[in-house]
Amino acid sequence: MVDKRSSDDSTNRRRRECISCGKRFTTYERVEDLDLTVTKKTGLKESFSPEKLKAGLLKACEKRPVTEERVDEIVAEIEKECRDEYGEEVESTVIGDKALEKLRPLDEVSYLRFASVFRAFESIEHFEKEASSLKDAQDRVVNKIKKVRKRDGRIVPFERERITNAIYKASIAVGERNKKQARELADKAVAELNVLGFTEPSVEDIQDVVEKVLIEGGHAKTTKAYIIYRQQHAKMRDMKSTFIDIHDVMEGYLKQSDWRTKENSNVDYSFSGLMLHTAGSVIANYVLNEMYSPEIAEAHRDGYFHIHDLSAGIVGYCAGWSLKNLLVRGFGGVPNKVD
Incomplete structure (x- = not known):
């Protein structure tokens, strides 16, 4: 094999060379999906x-404001979900x-249609x-919510289907x-949410209300899920907050664009310094x-104050000695110790 490329449709294109004649040729490899069997009502x-x-969807959408492209998307979504x-x-009714x-x-x-x-x-x-059923469903929910506030502060369009999918996955x-x-x-x-007066709820607001609706509806198991x-x-988000971009850390040290490369005056700019910096x-x-x-961590990140030697935070400070022992017991065992 001389070369390999992957495409968006999970197809691998391989450029090969015949070991006998040296002629090059191309093969295409694609993972074959197992057939999806449909069980009809009969x-x-x-x-x-x-x-x-x-074909059925296009017939229903004929001369309506639904594009063929959207119909293709619906077909793909349904197949994937099934x-x-x-x-x-899967049953045909599904x-x-x-x-x-x-x-x-x-x-x-x-x-x-x-x-x-x-x-x-x-x-x-x-x-x-x-x-009538369709109209009743619309009348029941006069929705004034158009936007949702994400956890990172971004404002995005409100999508009712996201709530439906979350409840469905829990069920x-x-x-x-x-x-x-x-x-x-x-x-x-x-x-x-509308009764409570929300016009731009946060994700947490929505989830709190969903829990309330599930509990009041007697869906104990679904509520628990x-x-x-x-x-x-929430745990996954917390874990992400402890991740660091190692590329940025390395670049910051190598280019000395990160002021923390000189935070410890006892360590010079060297390979060992790079190792200490990345590990630190x-x-x-x-x-x-x-x-x-969380309050102190946020204040540190926002620059309200600086916590020195965080990389030695487990032991207290960069020398690795216990400040308590130094203050209470002094330098025991050292000639001419200072008490």
Whole structure:
């Protein structure tokens, strides 16, 4: 093999050379996905057909403000979700429900068209009932929330579907797979946020309200899974705060652009100094996050004050001696000691 390149679609392009004649040629290698089997209502099984699903969606969206590109995205999303959630076999009703779930926020008419085929409407009453249900769901939640404040301070567009997905994933963790119920609970959470007067809630505000809705709805197991999910992600965020960019640390020392390279006057600019600096940066970050309170750590980072020799924070200061022992006991065992 002479050369190898990977593309975005998980295809490996390999440039090869024949050992006999020296002629070069190219091969393409791609991981083959296992077939996704669809079980129909009649019990018959068939391979999942993206083309068939796309055709049905395009027909429902005909002359509506839904682009073919968006339909392609919906098909890909549904296939991925089915594989992730159900493995190699999924019921046709699941695919239909997912399609309706994607169409509902996009276009009401497309939603009703697809629902009429998927749910086999037989009379005008069926259309009226579905349309009424759709309108009732919209009337229940008069949403004034357009933006959400992320933990890092960024303001991003509000997406109700994120709440639905979070609740649904929590329910999956306890053996439930009811997307409709997850959507209804998300609607209740959004309604509660509006009642509380939020117009630009934080992520924490939203999660607190979701917990409240789950508890009040009697979903104890899902609530527990959701709380555990929050705790795990909080722990992951805390862990990230102890990470350092080793490239920046190395560059800062080698180019001497980081003032901390000269923080210790007893260490000169050298390879051993580089080793002490990089190791010390890791220790300093650990000490700041694990030994000091969040308030002190934040004040240090924001420059309100400076904690000297953080890299020696585990032992107190750079010499490695216990200040308490020095002050209380003096330099015991040293000739002409100073008490």
